[in-house]
Amino acid sequence: MSQNNGLNRRSFLRNTGLAALAGAVAPGSSLAAAAGAAMAPGDSTKFDFDTPYSRIGTDSVKWDGPIATGNTDKDHLVAGMGIADMDFRAAPAITQALQERMKHELWGYLTVPKSFNEGIVAWNKRRYGVDIDPALMDITTGVHPGLIASLRAFSPPGTKVLLTTPTYNGFYGDLRNTGTLAEESVMKVVNGRFTFDFDDFERRISRETNTFILCNPQNPTGNCWTPEELTRIGEICLRHRVIVLADEIHCDWVAKGQKYTPFASLPNKAIVNNSLTFKAASKSFGLAAMKCAWYYSTNKDLFMATKANNRADLTTVGMIASKAAYSGGEEWLNQCVDYVNGNHDLVQSFVKANIPLIKTYAKAEGTYLVWLDVSQVAEKIGAKDKAAAESKAGRTVTPEQIVERWFVKNAGVALNPGNTYGAGGANHMRMNIATSRKTLQAALTSLANALKSGNLNTAAL
Ligand SMILES: Cc1ncc(COP(=O)(O)O)c(C=O)c1O
Secondary structure, three states, X not given: OOHHHHOOHHHHHHHOOOXXXXXXXXXXXXXXXHHOXXXXXXXXXXXXXXXXXXXXXXXXXXXXXXXXXXXXXXXXXXXXXXXXXXXXXXXXXXXXXXXXXXXXXXXXXXXXXXXXXXXXXXXXXXXXXXXXXXHHEEXXXXXXXXXXXXHHHHOOOOOEEEXXXXXXXXXXXXXXXXXXXXXXXXXXEEOOEEEOOHHHHHHOOXXXXXXXEEEOOOOOOOOOOOHXXXXXXXXXXXHXXXXXXXXXOOOOOEOOOOOOOOXXXXXXXXXXXXXEEEEOOHHHHOOHHHOOEEXXXXXXXXXXXXXXXXXXXXXXXXXXXXXXXXXXXXXXXXXXXXXXXXXXXXXXXXXXXXXXXXXXXXXXXXXXXXXXXXXXXXXXXXXXXXXXXXXHHOOOOOHHHHHHHHHHHHHOEEOEEHHHXXXXXXXXXXXXXXXXXXXXXXXXXXXXHXXXXXXXXXXXX
């Protein structure tokens, strides 16, 4: 019980009224059902995001992953706040559609129903004013396979792919998969907000640069790029014949007062014609493991070249869930986005008031992610020296991995290490706040306690 400075997971949960969930909850158990009721009692229009829905014991990367490392256990883990999925029970429309389909106990090959494509087209038109030509839209088993298909089409092995960093670490896997190389343009921070360094971006384009992966809204910084920023970056790409691969998987997560601008909605049609867009319902509705995504373009040549490299498969559950999300999940999503917006406000105020060793940037404009500067924590716990000593002894360990482990062991909170997000990511951690407010509050309180000067455990990890 040396972990968590004496405050274990049970005591946090008790303090925040979560004691009933302190143990592992098997999916489908009555406890899981009771804890995660989708609707608040007596109110048919307000969805319940407040009641924590335990994922421990469900093979979830976010919660069971940190336990599997052996650095914590189910009694000490206060919150898994890593990989980008949500802790909320799915929208009732999704569960109902899946339950209905389960009644037919046969899972053979599937044609893509017209209504699936129509749902995607209608959603993008209604919410974002984008006209997608269904003939220039194709399904993929995820945004990654879609991006990989485009990279195979346009970026031969050994050529460069532009990234504006820090950026989603999964892109580096796509580059490895296609034998391409990252050309990183580190973003600038102006008044706490990230922005592109346009001159650096342009300077980095060479004859070997064929593609740029745009992340909009941006993971991990949360930026919703403005029409001006997108146009300027689009003009540079057009001028240098660099194709824009716009990953807009986080598009439905937009903070209050902010706006997501689809790259394909820019008024300059030449810029739009130089792009493909990759999307899914998975981030919006918590369907990540359903493996269902799609991409589109206004440019038939770019679309066909990508399609030629896309081995598309559609799973029955992925199709049913995504279709139901778009046709019946909008109110749930709107309320969820609103709820997460409140979580963002809480993180901003709590960290500023109670965790002086961690610095936030301007409130994220989109996504359910928070990008945190932990350089002072790294310094206090001697992360650099520890990482160097461990690396000397064998496997390469980064200072951010030391901070990650320290947070798990001392606060029971699992975050993602910033160095994996490319240049500019060192000394940072990414926090996923798509969780109940109680869990978020417990995690922040646990971090604050662990980082109090009297509590700060600088002993070897
Ligand atoms: C920006 C971004 N793109 C793509 C993905 C993964 O997409 P998929 O699971 O559809 O392959 C993620 C997941 O976190 C992401 O944040």
